[in-house]
Amino acid sequence: MTAQFDAIGLVTTDMAASLAFYRRLGVNIPADADTEPHVEATLQGGLRLLWDTVAVVRSFDPDWTPSSSGSERIGLAFLCGSPADVDKTYAELVESGIGREHKEPWDAFWGQRYAVVLDPDGNGVSLFAPLAD
The missing domain is CATH 3.10.180.10 (2,3-Dihydroxybiphenyl 1,2-Dioxygenase, domain 1)
Known part of the structure; x- marks a missing residue:
């Protein structure tokens, strides 16, 4: 298999x-x-x-320890309904204190509204939506 x-x-x-x-x-x-x-x-x-x-x-795995390098090697990405939803979701997560700021929303050169917020364990979570044509 x-x-x-x-x-x-x-x-x-x-x-x-x-x-x-x-x-x-x-x-x-x-x-x-x-x-x-x-x-x-x-x-x-x-x-x-x-x-x-x-x-x-x-x-x-008794010897397991979290990475100490501070650099991301994997990330999760969530599609939002619109560019405005990227901004709203990022703000809600940060303002609630449950997420931490990392990269505020911006219009990426590849045609998406994009942001990265950190989850409670420091994992980078991308939020994105296509920009309007």
Whole structure:
């Protein structure tokens, strides 16, 4: 059998904060999941987004430590309904305190309104929408 891409996993130090962030981006996550050590959400198209606490990861990899380089090697991207929605979503995440500023919205040369906000664990999350023709 050929391997099939199925899920993206995130390690979090604060499950409730991380889930609240992704709920604001429209990910359907049950409210009672906030205290669970492992959470899964199935996204449109069937891809799954997974969260594990540091304790869960260390239960099978005791020497696991988060990256100390401070540079992103992977990021998530969320399509917004319009360029104005990119600005609105970025502002809501930052103003609520659940997301942190990284790259404020701008009109990118590749034809999108684009922004990057950091989730509670410092993962870069891109927000984008096509610019009007």
